[in-house]
Amino acid sequence: MLNYQLLDQVRATTPVIVTFANYVTPQIVANAVNVIGGSPIMSLEPAEAAALVSMATAVTLNLGTAQSAELDFVELVALGKAANELNLPVIIDPVAVSVPFRSQYVARLLKEIKRSEEHTSELQSQEI
Numbered sequence: 001m002l003n004y005q006l007l008d009q010v011r012a013t014t015p016v017i018v019t020f021a022n023y024v025t026p027q028i029v030a031n032a033v034n035v036i037g038g039s040p041i042m043s044l045e046p047a048e049a050a051a052l053v054s055m056a057t058a059v060t061l062n063l064g065t066a067q068s069a070e071l072d073f074v075e076l077v078a079l080g081k082a083a084n085e086l087n088l089p090v091i092i093d094p095v096a097v098s099v100p101f102r103s104q105y106v107a108r109l110l111k112e113i114k115r116s117e118e119h120t121s122e123l124q125s126q127e128i
Contacts, residue, residue, distance in 0.1 A: 011037030015057035018043070018083075020076055022064030022095070029062070046071075049078035050085075059083040064095040066105045073109070080113030090115045 016039045021029040026042055033040035041052050053059060059079050066072075083090045092115050094106045 007036060013037075013057075014039055016041060016055050017058050017060060018052050018056040018079060019060045019062070020079055021060075021062050022066075024065055025062070029060075044071075044075060046075045046078040049075065050082040053079060053082035053086060053088065056083070056088060058089040058091060060091045060093065061109075062093040062095065063097075063102065063106065063109075064093070066095070066102050073105075076109055077112045080109070080115075084114050 014037060017033050018041045019026075019029055019033070021042060030040040030042065038057075041056065043049070043052055059082075061076050061080065080090050090113060092106070092109070094102065097103050097106050
C-alpha cells in the first residue's frame with residue numbers, strides 16, 4: 001500500500017538524488033524520481049562526482065548493466081566515496097548479484113565504499 005504521508009514528506013523536501021543508472025533505464029529512473037517529488041542528477045564523469053554529491057540528499061548506484069569497463073567502476077567509486085565523506089545514504093541496486101561476474105563486481109565495489117546499512121539485507125542474503 002502506498003504511504004501517502006511519506007510521499008508528502010518527500011515532495012515537501014524535494015530531495016536531490018544523484019543516480020548512476022544502467023544505460024537501459026536513465027530516463028525511466030529520472031522520471032520516477034521526478035514523479036515522487038525528487039530532483040534527479042545523473043553523470044558519467046568522475047571528475048564532477050564530489051560537486052554533484054555535495055548538492056545531494058542521497059546517491060543510488062544501479063548495476064543493471066554491469067560491465068568490466070573501468071570508467072564505470074571509477075564513476076561508481078567516486079560517487080560512493082563522495083557520499084561517504086558527507087555521510088549521505090548510498091543505496092546500491094545489485095541487479096542479478098548471484099551471477100559470478102556481478103557478485104565479484106559488487107564485492108569489489110563494497111571494498112571501496114560504505115553503503116547504507118538499512119539497505120544491506122538483500123546483499124547479505126547473497127554470497128559475495
